[in-house]
Amino acid sequence: MFQLSVSTQFDWRLAPEDIAGSIAHASALHRAGLLGDADYEQMEAALRGMLEEVHSGELRPAPTDEDVHGALERILTERVGPVLGGRLRAGRSRNDQIATLIRMYLRREIRALGQDVVEVITALCAQSDAHPRAMMPGRTHMQTAQPVLLAHQLLAHAWPLLRDLDRFTDLDKRLAVSPYGSAALAGSSLGLDPELVAHELGFTDSVLNSIDGTSARDLVSEAAYVLAQIGVDCSRLAEDVIAWTTPEFGFAKLDDAWSTGSSIMPQKKNPDVAELARGKAGRLIGNLCGLLATFKGLPTAYDRDLQEDKEPLFDGIDQLHVLLPALAGMVGTLAFDEERLAADAPRGFSLATDMADWLVRQGEPFAKAHDVTGRAVKFCEAHGIGLPELSDQQLAAIDPALTADVRKVLNIQGSVASRNARGGTAPVRVAEQLAAVKQQSAHF
Ligand code: ARG
Numbered sequence: 001m002f003q004l005s006v007s008t009q010f011d012w013r014l015a016p017e018d019i020a021g022s023i024a025h026a027s028a029l030h031r032a033g034l035l036g037d038a039d040y041e042q043m044e045a046a047l048r049g050m051l052e053e054v055h056s057g058e059l060r061p062a063p064t065d066e067d068v069h070g071a072l073e074r075i076l077t078e079r080v081g082p083v084l085g086g087r088l089r090a091g092r093s094r095n096d097q098i099a100t101l102i103r104m105y106l107r108r109e110i111r112a113l114g115q116d117v118v119e120v121i122t123a124l125c126a127q128s129d130a131h132p133r134a135m136m137p138g139r140t141h142m143q144t145a146q147p148v149l150l151a152h153q154l155l156a157h158a159w160p161l162l163r164d165l166d167r168f169t170d171l172d173k174r175l176a177v178s179p180y181g182s183a184a185l186a187g188s189s190l191g192l193d194p195e196l197v198a199h200e201l202g203f204t205d206s207v208l209n210s211i212d213g214t215s216a217r218d219l220v221s222e223a224a225y226v227l228a229q230i231g232v233d234c235s236r237l238a239e240d241v242i243a244w245t246t247p248e249f250g251f252a253k254l255d256d257a258w259s260t261g262s263s264i265m266p267q268k269k270n271p272d273v274a275e276l277a278r279g280k281a282g283r284l285i286g287n288l289c290g291l292l293a294t295f296k297g298l299p300t301a302y303d304r305d306l307q308e309d310k311e312p313l314f315d316g317i318d319q320l321h322v323l324l325p326a327l328a329g330m331v332g333t334l335a336f337d338e339e340r341l342a343a344d345a346p347r348g349f350s351l352a353t354d355m356a357d358w359l360v361r362q363g364e365p366f367a368k369a370h371d372v373t374g375r376a377v378k379f380c381e382a383h384g385i386g387l388p389e390l391s392d393q394q395l396a397a398i399d400p401a402l403t404a405d406v407r408k409v410l411n412i413q414g415s416v417a418s419r420n421a422r423g424g425t426a427p428v429r430v431a432e433q434l435a436a437v438k439q440q441s442a443h444f
Contacts (some may be wrong), residue, residue: 008061011068011310015054016066017101020298021180022076023047024200025192039084044078069094084418091190095214095302096182104201105156108224109317110168114444116324117161117230119350120237123332124158127151128434133427135343135412136251137350141192144348148411150341151434152425155413156242158437160233165444166275167226171219178203179213182248186210214302218293220309224288227316231277231284234327238274241330245271250340255333258326273330280319287312308331345412349377351387353401353408354418364401372399 023044030040053059065071076086076150108359138148178201181187181194187210188222198206207213244251254269260335262268294308313371325333376398380387388410395402408414424434 002066005066007067007307007310008065010314011098012071012359013100013314014068014098014105015072016051016268018072019047019051019054019200020099021097021100024197025181026088027200028192028197029087029090029190031193031196032091034190039087041082042050043084043088045258046076050075050079055235058292067094078115086354091183091188091383092180092190093182093184093214095184096179096210098306099179099182099214099216102220102313103178103203106313107172107175107202109224109365110172110223113227113230113317113320113324114168114300116321116328117165118441118444119328120234120331121161121323121329121437122159124154124432125438125441126332127334127336128430129153131336131338133339133432134336135345135416137344138425139398144350146350146419147345148425149416149427149430150336150338151430153240153431155222155437157233157237158159160236161438162437163232164226165441166231167229171222171226171385171443174222175219176204178206179210179216179234180206182207182210184212185251198317206220209433211301213252215298215300215306217291217306217309220313221288221291221295222318224291224313226286227320228281228288230320230324231316234323235278238271238277238327240414241274241279241334243336244273245269246290250301251339251344252339254330255335258302258330271330273326277323277327280310280323283319284316287316298384304441311326342412346386346388349380350376351410351412351415354415355387358406358409359401362401368401372401375399376402378432 026035026040026043026047029035030037050059059075061068062074065074073085073088076088078083114197126370134150135147136143136150136153138146175337176200179193180193180197182202194206198204198219220308241252241254243249245254254271258270259269260272260275262270281353290312291309294305355376356366356369356373360366360373364372374389374396376390379394379398380390388407390398390402392404395404395406409418417426422429
């Protein structure tokens, strides 16, 4: 029974929050006249001493302690004696305690994790700053599509991460409501003031329903969702890096410090950081799915199943704390081959859309422009040449609408510069975009 119940091996990390909660609770008991001045002072001093020892690592749970709450109550009682120690439990339950602690802990952790996310965004911005004009082949369906700026593609990975930061900020509004005072499920009868305790613990409000207060874990699954989403966003970035650093692509080289060799193949430089990012995403999705499955169908109010919320949540937080800085290191030190990128950018008829758009600007309907350009591509394929190499006669033979002027748009610089509407890949727009990414990430 004990081996099944015990949770100190994972919930001890909540000890600082538990002690902060106990200090606020002691002060609520004091205000309600349930703890005299001297008793309150003695209890508070003992709790503050314990907090210091938790931080220094001196204080640890005993093998016989079931959970963090029980362990800390035992230690307090040993220090202030059973009479005073026994007073702290009045008006509260481990049910509202754990519900409060998990919110406090999450608020602290998502702030710290958000900074790790900012590091990855900063690395993407630094690479964009270092290569403001570099062009590359943009792909859809993994097939050559249109040339884009390298910075545009890199920043395409910054925006999902910025939205993840926004998700953290939004989640924090819901986490900022304290369940303290909900007690076991029905609330407290001892004249304690949940709102005051909430404010002492840094919350902005306290719950209006004690049953919901003790049993709501949607905030835990919501947090797990954001962690999983961050994992998925990092995994997609990782997948680009994995492809780009193959010799076949040759777009970039991994820094030695952020790649691994092979014990048998001397030439190898493996993208382990990126692969672990991709792998961790699967694990983070699993954590979210497990939590949702645990919560579905629980009878109203606290059930012990809820103890199972902690390990998947803590695991997700711990994994990202390790992964995100490594990902930032890998992205920040990628050495891009601008020449190779530029040479590849016009391959695969990636300028065909520019020819079609040029025809539209000459007054042709797009359907005809699409058809004419399709014929030009076919002709080039048959003759083993690129669109810019078509002679005046060949152009005219394909369609009289194709005059020599079209060649002005048949280069990657012209193509990229022409996509200058808001959100497009033109250098002037990407520069604006980069400034916006920097500004938004600095705001978190
Ligand atoms: N350790 C439990 C949890 O994490 C809190 C204790 C509540 N236990 C109980 N039997 N009411 O959810």
